[in-house]
Amino acid sequence: MASILGQVILVLSGFCCFTNIVLGNFIDVGVKYSVTLDVFSGVDDPEWEVDDTNPIYARVAWAVNSVPTSDLDDDLGYRGFIVKATNIFGQEAYKTVGRHSNEDLENSLLKSCPLGLDKDVMKEVTDGIMGAPEPESGSNGNLVVYQPVNILMKNNGQKIRHSFYIPVHHRSKRQAMIRPVNQQVCSVRFEPEKWNVQGVRRRNNCYNYATNRQTNTFAQPGRGSGRKFTQLEANDVYSACLRDGLTKLNAPDAGNECLIALVIWPGEDFHFYRLDDNGFWSHKSGQTLARDYDDSNNKISNPQTADRGPYTVFAGWLGCGPHVTLN
16 A cells, blocks of 8 residues: 555755654655744744645645755744644654755745744745845944953852943944943853753753753743733733842843843843853743844854844843743
């Protein structure tokens, strides 16, 4: 029967097998494709199903099975697609299609979406597929100055002050007057190996990572207190974090607590950064790997001035102590 129906060995054709996967032949009968658009950091990514009732089903099926798998991008915003194939026998196989890896396949997967994505999300994805040009440096006429930053770090019981400079854009010399920032960093270490294990990575998002709590629930601000945020805007998400037990801060100084920062993709998503004991910031976007660099591959000395992709709103600083409850 299998010889009549035909078989497709998805492992050889480029499918990435990472969970509940058939290790032998995948029988190409009545296959449906579940597509996940990997674009958000905090909220759930858009998902939809492509079956033979979809007008471009044949095109998607051919493209998915003929193009090799590629790694997902790790930038904020659009990173690629995750495709799960399921046949009538319940066999499953997976493939990842990374950002800007195959324009035809990425466009086909995007066109198969029946959800009606928001225009900002559509722009982010299409720009990522087509490879939108980077903005020209200095095109807005801003004055670039360098802000002195002082970090107090503990070394063998002694506090040592480390000084460095970060670039900050300002519209006038009057606005460029800056005061140094003093911050005693907490003891949390950048240990990506604890977060990049497959099961942990996929079930814990940026909120879990920034607060250093592996709940395996893809935690949402406010859900731990029973009152989740209702709008994806700065004040609403920030207030939800306070209900979960985080501390309100007006400056990047958390005292004895750990310092984290909240940023917003207006109307679409949230993202968090945390300050580690080495004086730099790290983060984890959605289901991706934990990392300590921004979207320009630079170490993060200040999340306010880091390359944050579409997360254009800096919502504020927060302190994370022992009484934070996540869910």
